[in-house]
Amino acid sequence: MVGLIQKLFMDMVWSIGGDEAVNKIKQAANLPLDHTYQICDVYPDDEWQRVLAAGLELLNITPEQADEVYADYFLNDAIKRFPTWFAMAKTSYDFLVIQPTIHNCFATSVIEQKDRNAINDKFVVDKFPETPNKLVTHYRSQNHHCGLYKSLAKCVLKHYKDEAHIEEKQCLKLGGTECEIHIQWSKLGESSYATEK
Ligand code: HEM
16 A cells, blocks of 8 residues: 555654654564554555554554544645645535545555555446435445545535445445445535536
């Protein structure tokens, strides 16, 4: 996975427990203490799983709590680090429509074709021009971060002051062929993309 996720996770851990906490996670995940993450480099998924598991244990939180805490940290950072994406999207709907594009932009910086494809293939968003307050996201990844997707989507809604019901109709972890996440808005500002075919 591209290092932005791991870097911000370690930054969050540092903000809570400083160098000591970061070093404990590196040790538990079998990483050298001088290991760092670059936001555009690719790191093995199994390394991320070890770092995340060590982080959950150290912070004494469940995966669901981690999704919420990390989503909040990640989005606040992303708003400052990548303001143009947020300026381009007038509403939470617009932002979630371009979310796969944002991810695919990172794929272009990755040299190996197979790593590029892995990033590009993770998210597909369906729009419904006849129902302009609904999106369906199809997510497929061995990282199983549908919980993180839903938590991040909630943070995006909060940022744009919109309201929506989010429901995962099928989940890879529960035997589905993918994670299928339905988002139905009950309060939405004026979107640029909602009625676009
Ligand atoms: C400016 C905002 C954002 C940026 C720059 C960004 C960037 C990234 C990057 C670089 C990755 C690693 C990609 C990979 O290696 O496959 C990632 C992973 C992920 N992002 Fe985002 N993201 C943003 C917003 C969002 C939002 C709003 C959502 C959900 C609504 C989201 C959901 C996810 C999920 C679920 C993953 C884990 C993918 C996996 O299974 O490996 N992201 N993001």
